[in-house]
Amino acid sequence: MAQSLSFRPPTTSDLPQPAWTPPTTDWLSGTWHVTNSTLPMWKSKRNVTITYKTLPPSTSSPAQDGFEKLDDLVSYQTLSSDKIKTMAGVDTANGKDTGSWEWRGKGMMTLITSHWEVLGYGELEGEHQFVVTYFSKTLFTPAGVDVYSRKKEGVPESVLSAIKQTLAGIEHEPIQKLAGEIFEVKRD
Template sequence: MSSISIELPQVHNNQKSQCCPSNEFITGCWHVTHSSLPLWKGKRNVNITYKLLPIESGVQKIDDLAQYQAINSEKIKSVHGIDTPTPDSPGAWDWRGKGWLVIASSHWECLGFGELDDGNQWVVTYFAKTLFTPAGVDVYSRNKEGLPGDVVEEILGALRGLGVKEITDLADSMFEIPQN
């Protein structure tokens, strides 16, 4: 496998992102295997499914369905929203909740993505701070089993190597999310 390439979130970078996965790459089910976001603490089987919505006024929005279980529960809970591309920010989206969550919004972006030799794909996402949640980083894998440990360590090293305290702190606070 080649070296992992991770970019700074746009809040820390005044250059346009070069990290813009295609819509075909981002759609489908992703397993959130590692995170720094407190909302995933005590959760398991966290996954996010992205589906393309019909293009409206030239804008390709994405249906965003996150599902998860509490560690000691069989009940599947979900958070549903719509992702709209952030203007002039390739690889970045603005999320708005659906239903009773319509009052909630957030900004997220892709910091890195790729495919391993075995065909497993991965994405590293950054979530900006909101009124309800701190900023955070997630690692996604197409495979429920996640990524090999050395790949996770390479991703964490690449995040730390960006040289921004906030991102280093997020990398240092990452935890594994159980998948079963």
């Protein structure tokens, strides 16, 4: 592997945060394929993508003045249908940390919120961009980890193995447990 991985523990943990530079909204922008996960909701889905688009920073609330925002569109198919379903929301950065976000649904889902954050990201072996995200538990889903790739086929097995090892090395028992539960999300 061309380089080592740099991850951080969830900001919601009591662990000290290492010096770490979160991804910029420009780097996050675009379409990502959810190739691996621990979230049960993805076991019955396929071809899951998340598309982020940079929005103007929030100025509607003094408490969020200038915080980065992303338009967030999740697209997927069920295992038995070719119909593409979507879930839309807006992500607002937690302060100036563009690696920690609060998601709020749009439309009929406007009352639904969740916290997610980037645990690690980068480009390995010269061409494989990836993001590893952590989602806090909600009323609808358990806490979980997703691995995103710019490429539909996902990252090479060597990179996925390194991601799992790095997650398992974070001294946070819930993340270590999740590292051993990562499964492949179906794609065709």
